[in-house]
Amino acid sequence: MSEVNFEHYKIFYYAAKFQNITTAANYLFLSQPSVSRCIKNLEDELGCKLFVRSKKGVELTAGGHILYKHISIACRHIFSAEEEINLMNDNESAIIRIGGSAVALQSFLIERIVYFHKLYPKIQIKIDTMSTPDAIEALKSNLIDAAVVTSPFANREGLTIRTIRELQDIVIAGSDYEHLRDKEISLQELAKYPLICLNSTTTTRHYLDMLFGQHNILLRPAIELTTINFVMPMVKNNLGIGFIQKRIAQADIDAGDVFQIKTKEAIPPRKICAVTCTKYPISTAVQKFIDVIMEKEKSAETTAP
Numbered sequence: 001m002s003e004v005n006f007e008h009y010k011i012f013y014y015a016a017k018f019q020n021i022t023t024a025a026n027y028l029f030l031s032q033p034s035v036s037r038c039i040k041n042l043e044d045e046l047g048c049k050l051f052v053r054s055k056k057g058v059e060l061t062a063g064g065h066i067l068y069k070h071i072s073i074a075c076r077h078i079f080s081a082e083e084e085i086n087l088m089n090d091n092e093s094a095i096i097r098i099g100g101s102a103v104a105l106q107s108f109l110i111e112r113i114v115y116f117h118k119l120y121p122k123i124q125i126k127i128d129t130m131s132t133p134d135a136i137e138a139l140k141s142n143l144i145d146a147a148v149v150t151s152p153f154a155n156r157e158g159l160t161i162r163t164i165r166e167l168q169d170i171v172i173a174g175s176d177y178e179h180l181r182d183k184e185i186s187l188q189e190l191a192k193y194p195l196i197c198l199n200s201t202t203t204t205r206h207y208l209d210m211l212f213g214q215h216n217i218l219l220r221p222a223i224e225l226t227t228i229n230f231v232m233p234m235v236k237n238n239l240g241i242g243f244i245q246k247r248i249a250q251a252d253i254d255a256g257d258v259f260q261i262k263t264k265e266a267i268p269p270r271k272i273c274a275v276t277c278t279k280y281p282i283s284t285a286v287q288k289f290i291d292v293i294m295e296k297e298k299s300a301e302t303t304a305p
Contacts, residue, residue, distance in 0.1 A: 012039060015039060016050075132147075136149070148273070163273055187211070187264075
C-alpha cells in the first residue's frame with residue numbers, strides 16, 4: 001500500500017467527527033466535491049469503504065470506526081503539538097498541564113494559579129483534578145507536566161518532589177456531637193462513631209488507614225466520599241464525624257458551625273508537594289509555575305500573623 005497523504009486522514013477525521021460531508025467541507029474551507037474525492041481516494045488506498053450515507057449525512061462503517069478510533073487520537077496529538085509550537089514562537093506564551101488533588105486545589109492551589117496568571121497572562125494552564133496516585137501515574141505517562149498533590153507517596157522512584165507546605169488533618173463534628181467538644185478521645189473511641197472519610201482510592205484515606213492501623217484499629221467509615229468538598233456539608237448536617245484539613249475547616253470552626261475534636265493520639269502532618277518526573281525535561285513555563293507557587297508560599301508564611 002502506498003503512503004497516504006495526511007490531508008486525506010485529516011479530511012476523513014472531520015467528516016467522521018461531524019458525520020456530514022458538507023459540514024466538514026465548510027469547516028475546512030474546501031468544496032464538497034473535493035472532500036468527497038479525498039475520502040474516495042482514501043477508501044481506494046485502504047481497500048475499505050469508510051462511510052455509508054444516512055438521512056442526516058454519513059455514518060461510519062465497521063472499518064471506518066476502526067480508522068476513526070486511531071486517527072482521532074493522532075489528530076488530537078498533532079493539533080495539540082501545533083498549538084504548543086505556535087505558542088512557543090511567542091516567547092511569553094506556553095501551555096502547562098497540571099494534575100492537582102482536590103485537597104491541594106481547595107487548600108491553596110486555585111489562589112496560587114490566580115497569582116501566577118497575573119504574572120504570566122499568556123501562559124495557559126490546563127488543570128485536571130485527580131487523586132495523588134492517578135496524578136503520579138499521569139506524570140510518569142507524560143500526560144501532565146507537574147502534579148500538585150498530597151503525601152504520602154507509594155513510590156518515589158523517578159520523581160522530583162518539592163515540599164510546598166505542611167498539611168494538618170483534623171477531626172470535626174457538628175452540633176449533635178456537642179458532648180465531645182471539651183473531651184480528648186482516643187482513636188479507638190472515635191472509631192465507634194459514624195465517620196466520614198474519602199474513599200479508599202485517595203491518598204488521604206490511605207493515610208488515615210495507616211494512622212488507625214498503627215493503633216490496631218480498622219477504619220470503617222459510615223460514609224465514603226470521592227471528594228473533600230462534600231465532607232463539610234455532611235458534618236454540618238450531623239451525618240457523622242469527619243476528617244478534613246485544618247485550613248479548609250478553619251472558617252467554619254471560627255463561625256461556630258463545627259468544632260474540632262481533640263484526639264489523644266497525635267495526627268501527624270502531611271505535605272502538599274509539587275512533583276515532576278525526572279524522565280521528562282521541565283519546560284521554562286512549568287519551572288516558572290513551580291517557582292511562583294513555592295515563592296508565594298514562602299511569602300505567605302513570612303507575612304502570616
